[in-house]
Amino acid sequence: MKKLSLLLLPAMLLMCVAMNAQDGPAPSPSSKVTQMAGTTEITIEYSRPSLKGRTIFPDLHKYGEIWRTGANAATKITFSKDVKVEGKSLSAGSYAILTKPGATTWDVMFYPYGESGWNTYPSKDPAASVTVNSQNIDCVVESFMIDIGELRDDSAVLGFIWGSTYVPVSLGVM
16 A cells, blocks of 8 residues: 555646646637638647737748748638639648748748648648738737638638737638
8 A cells, every 4th residue: 555655646746737737828829710601611730929029020920931821820711612712723632821021021931731831831731822912011910820711702811910910811712
């Protein structure tokens, strides 16, 4: 009995330490967006970094470098049906979204999703890659946000919003 107690004590201490480590808020909390666009369900899973007094460029990221489009793991988007991204066909399924921000345009790349780590995707070929114009907005958005808006029966806009930048990506849906 004494030996069992000695074995259980370290295990219980480890569980307490693990539980205490999870009590604080995440610096970049996770978010999940699910939206019907036409008859297509779109789900996005990502983490939301915040400005916290910094500027996006160059404090958090440099223009022309690939970004995971969020924080922590790769941003994952899932389409229940085939879609068109800025006119380019993309089959139903899950994709990692990586972007290459620029001062006036952003490259947006959709890679077949295989893992949550984002740094292996740039060495692969994307399923679709588009270049879109970024827009300045009249307010400052503290925490990075991905939105699916301008909903129509056959289209929607995937929007990346952070700081004073809005990046719209047109989607054709069924």
